[in-house]
Amino acid sequence: MACISFAFKALCFCLFFIVVASRSTVRPKVFNVQRHGAKPDGKTDNANAFTSIWSRACKRISGSSKIYVPKGTFYLGGVEFVGLCKNPIEFIIDGTLLAPANPSDIKQDTWINFRYINNLSISGSGTLDGQGKQSWPHNDCHTNPNCPKLAMTMGFAFVNNSNIKDITSLNSKMGHFNFFSVHHFNITGVTITAPGDSPNTDGIKMGSCSNIQISDTNIGTGDDCIAILSGTTNLNISNVNCGPGHGISVGSLGKNKDEKDAKDLIVRDVIFNGTSDGIRIKTWESSASKILVSNFVYENIQMIDVGKPINIDQKYCPHPPCEHERKGESHVQIQNLKLKNIYGTSKNKVAMNLQCSKIFPCKNVELIDINIKQNGVKDGSSTSVCENVDGFARGKMFPQHCLN
CATH class of the missing domain: 2.160.20.10 (Single-stranded right-handed beta-helix, Pectin lyase-like)
Incomplete structure (x- = not known):
């Protein structure tokens, strides 16, 4: 009986070791957006395909998820990626994400928005093309109270312990990257580009944030x-x-x-x-x-x-007169x-x-x-x-x- 008991304990220990070892070597599940319905033709709106892929990646319990955007031009009419997610998510962009040229076709404040996420990594050699040229003449809110609301390119709200690396943001309609209530976030190797006369195209804007690192980055904008x-x-x-x-x-x-x-x-x-x-x-x-x-x-x-x-x-006082003396210090x-x-x-x-x-x-x-x-x-x-x-x-x- 003692031998049987010892053998049973040994078997349990071996099974436990195998389970632990297998967990430590679980590879991330890759979601190639093109293989999951997204079309790189620069015309088809892939917003629903991208949000569906995100939902599956975010809900995955065993192991991390990797969303991969291959070479090609993927048109997006406006997307939101919302957590909380079960595991870390890596978003690799090697292709081009193309915004609508018409600003009214984006029905939200930010074209690509990430909210309530921990352990998010965005990287790749790809480009976020905001197609802002058509929008810039409408960016006159200081003189026109009926000016249209223009979308920023990519936003992060309540995103922690995350990073963005290497990608390019081109010709945003308004700002390129917006951070609100983001903590412990690294930005490195990013390129941000818009003409010097493009209004309100801030490169990186942040409020209520802490422990942010920005390094090895090139920024040229109109703001x-x-x-x-x-x-x-x-x-x-x-x-x-x-x-x-x-x-x-x-x-x-x-x-x-x-x-x-x-x-x-x-x-x-x-x-x-x-x-x-x-x-x-x-x-x-x-x-x-x-x-x-x-x-x-x-x-x-x-x-x-x-x-x-x-x-x-x-x-x-960006738009005088501001009546400084009457207003005070x-x-x-x-x-x-x-x-x-x-x-x-x-x-x-x-x-x-x-x-x-x-x-x-x-x-x-x-x-x-x-x-x-x-x-x-x-x-x-x-x-x-x-x-x-x-x-x-x-x-x-x-x-x-x-x-x-």
Whole structure:
């Protein structure tokens, strides 16, 4: 009897080992969209096929799922991919996803939208073609209250522990990538392209996000290369080429009630080439919310013929008149700002504009080794403008600083 008992236990142990080993080697199930009904003819709307494939991949219990978009042009009229999913999903795009040229054919705010997902990976050599050219003339909401709502290319909301790598976003109707309440997300090797005169085609826009990494990315648009909005914290940007565009912008901030602090930003090894702005922080005068912008580091930044290389604007007013004097000063507090090894050329004489709030002056602004010359001027003559700034400078300083 003892021998039988021992043999039974040994058999159970072996079966357990086999089950564990088999689980560890389970390969992801591949869903090739073309083999599951999607047509790469650039005409057939594949939205239903894509959402059906996503549903099956998302519900799969044993092992991860891989959705594969092969070479070819897959027209999509607008899709939403919604979790929560049972297992990680890898979305590989080697073909082209083509948006409708007519903006009214997209019946949602974002053309391709991911929501409530953990452990999502998007990669590939493919392209998201927003076909924005037909939409850009309608992007006039600051003058036309009846302007149509234009869709952003790809959005992420409540997506965590995820990443996007290598793909190209081309000619968005509005912004290219939009992030809201996204945490622990890596963006690397991405290319974002739209003409410099395409309105509101921000490259990457994020609000209420944390622990985001953006690296080895090329962005050229008609608006901000990267826009950092309310509630964004622990953002690390490195090895990014920006141009054309409006630079890397924090804000605008303070316009709406219940906005949150923006803090802990690091920008390193970035090149701004021909942009209207480089390092930019913009807050509304007479802001509706009292928030803090703090712990920002900009280091090893090259400016090539940039309109406003360093620009803190706490009297932001994109469409004047704004009646500044009647509205009052900004209530956004900027503090603990470090600018180190910023160099290159400025299109304009004012290379460093630090225009802070009178009620909430900028505090602890640190300037180290600044060397920005006015392009085309023999002596490189450029100037600084300071309002309500407290801080200190050291190292090489051109133009001469004007800190208190």
